[in-house]
Amino acid sequence: xxxxxxxxxxxxxxxxxxxxxxxxxxxxxxxxxxxxxxxxxxxxxxxxxxxxxxxxxxxxxxxxxxxxxxxxxxxxxxxxxxxxxxxxxxxxxxxxxxxxxxxxxxxxxxxxxxxxxxxxxxxxxxxxxxxxxxxxxxxxxxxxxxxxxxxxxxxxxxxxxxxxxxxxxxxxxxxxxxxxxx
Numbered sequence: 703x704x705x706x707x708x709x710x711x712x713x714x715x716x717x718x719x720x721x722x723x724x725x726x727x728x729x730x731x732x733x734x735x736x737x738x739x740x741x742x743x744x745x746x747x748x749x750x751x752x753x754x755x756x757x758x759x760x761x762x763x764x765x766x767x768x769x770x771x772x773x774x775x776x777x778x779x780x781x782x783x784x785x786x787x788x789x790x791x792x793x794x795x796x797x798x799x800x801x802x803x804x805x806x807x808x809x810x811x812x813x814x815x816x817x818x819x820x821x822x823x824x825x826x827x828x829x830x831x832x833x834x835x836x837x838x839x840x841x842x843x844x845x846x847x848x849x850x851x852x853x854x855x856x857x858x859x860x861x862x863x864x865x866x867x868x869x870x871x872x873x874x875x876x877x878x879x880x881x882x883x884x
């Protein structure tokens with residue numbers, strides 16, 4: 703059965719087995735951002751890399767978990783303590799073995815004598831490989847990075863050089879159209 707826009711209605715016309723698989727998949731995928739956050743904060747890089755599919759594509763950095771580890775280890779050595787708090791997770795299946803999602807996160811990082819707070823949105827691609835769900839790709843976009851003693855506006859929303867330029871809110875497709883008449 704389809705809705706007025708022609709989209710398959712949730713659960714309608716699917717077998718019980720397919721619906722249970724979808725629920726189990728949803729729950730497994732929701733654990734990935736949490737496992738990722740715990741692994742980063744514990745500096746358990748093997749557990750962190752284990753959140754990504756074994757053949758993860760790293761672009762110019764190579765392919766596979768070893769390339770991923772070589773890329774991330776110097777980055778996480780740039781701050782001592784960290785706390786990544788997962789605040790919400792939207793998930794959409796593209797087919798039985800792939801999905802996309804967005805995850806909100808408030809991250810805090812000890813950088814020297816500064817305590818940097820970031821508001822992040824991760825844009826994720828997920829894939830089921832050999833029955834297990836993994837990240838295929840994870841893209842970080844953030845609203846700001848600022849020391850806990852600073853207002854984000856006071857530092858141009860970029861108070862930590864390690865965070866890169868904030869992409870949000872401008873990266874939301876609806877942002878510019880909403881403000882176009884202002």
